[in-house]
Structure formats: structure tokens, C-alpha cells
Amino acid sequence: MLNYRNTMEIKSAEFIKGIIGTNNILSDHIPSVAFVGRSNVGKSSVINSLVLRKNLVKPSARAGKTKEINFFLINKQFYFVDLPGVGYALMKATSAEKLRKLILWYLTGGEAKIDLVILIVDSGIKPMPHDKEMISVLREKNINFVVVANKIDRLNQTERAHNLKKIESHLGAPIIPYSARTKEGRDVLWEEINKVL
Ligand SMILES: Nc1nc2c(ncn2[C@@H]2O[C@H](COP(=O)(O)OP(=O)(O)OP(=O)(O)O)[C@@H](O)[C@H]2O)c(=O)[nH]1
């Protein structure tokens, strides 16, 4: 039986602000959990699955839609921070580079206090250079992180075992199999989040 002891009861979840640079919100001392990953891996969907709201964060109809750093206040206690994705093939190189810089500034600029980064990868494909870059930045800056392999519902048992092993060895970090659709992995991820709150 699944054990949901460690999930959190969501009493409130509200969008607070989208920022594209320095803002007071970065120094308000509210704990924050940031969601990063390439465009379209399901960052927004994972947030929605955690808070059990279908549309707190609007999942993209088109890839590359999230262009700001969006802050959501959960239970009036901590922020979920939805970051834009990079690496979307059809995005103009200049916009992609701008987003990449924005993300790196947020993660490493020292203004924000980030308690946990949830790096989301697509369980259906091999991790991309951007995922590896992200891991090395997180390690270098000593930022607490976990890796989530999303969209696991799309794989059969054979693909699942094969891909998870491959992603794990590629990134050199343990990963949590996850599905924003079926909510597999939700209790495990909450357990990780609860550790830092
Ligand atoms: N099958 C399946 N589809 C998913 C899952 N999570 C997200 N999706 C779909 O993947 C697409 C992208 O999801 P988003 O949550 O918008 O992804 P994102 O990473 O926030 O995208 P950007 O903001 O553009 O970077 C949407 O069509 C989602 O419905 C999942 O666990 N399983």
C-alpha cells in the first residue's frame, strides 16, 4: 500500500508574483523550493500535482511559455518557484540565452535563499547537456537538490527500468520516478520537500 503519511495537506496555494530580475520577494525569508528543467519536461504540471490543483500553474499549450520566475505561496508558509524552461528548439537563440541567464542568476546570484531545487528531467529521453550543466552548477554552489524523472506514465516496465538506470548513471545522481499525470512519486517528493521546510 502506498504510504501518504509524508504528504502535506494543502490549505492554500496562491500565485504571488512573476519576476524577471531583482525583487524584494527574494529576501523575504520565506523558505523556497525551486523547480527547474528543460522546456516542456513538466515543471508547471509537477507543481500542480503536488498541490493537487489542476490550474494553479497553467501548463503550457506551447513549449517555452513560462518566461518569468513565478512565485506561488503554499499554506502561507513557503514558496514553490516555477522557473522558465530552456532548450526549446524553436525558441530564438537570443531568448533562450536570456532565459538561461535569468535562471543561473536566480540560482547562483546569492539574492534568493533557495532551500531545495527540484530538477525535472523527462524519463522518456536521455538527459541533455542542459541537465548536466544544471547539475554541475547545483553541485558547485552547494545547492540542495533532487532529480525527478517525470512522465514515467508513458513508459512500459522494460523502458522504465532501462531509462531510469540510464538517466541515473548519466547524471550521477539518484532520481525519483514521477508522473504529474498519475501522481506516482508524489509522496516520495513531498518527503524530500518536508525535509527542508
Ligand atoms: N503523460 C504525461 N504528460 C505530462 C506530464 N507532465 C506534464 N505533461 C505534459 O507535458 C507538457 C508540458 O508540461 P508543462 O508542465 O507545461 O511543462 P513545463 O516544463 O512547465 O514547460 P515550460 O514552462 O514551457 O518550460 C504538457 O502538455 C503536459 O500536459 C506527465 O507526468 N505525464
Ligand SMILES: [Mg+2]
Ligand atoms: Mg512551465
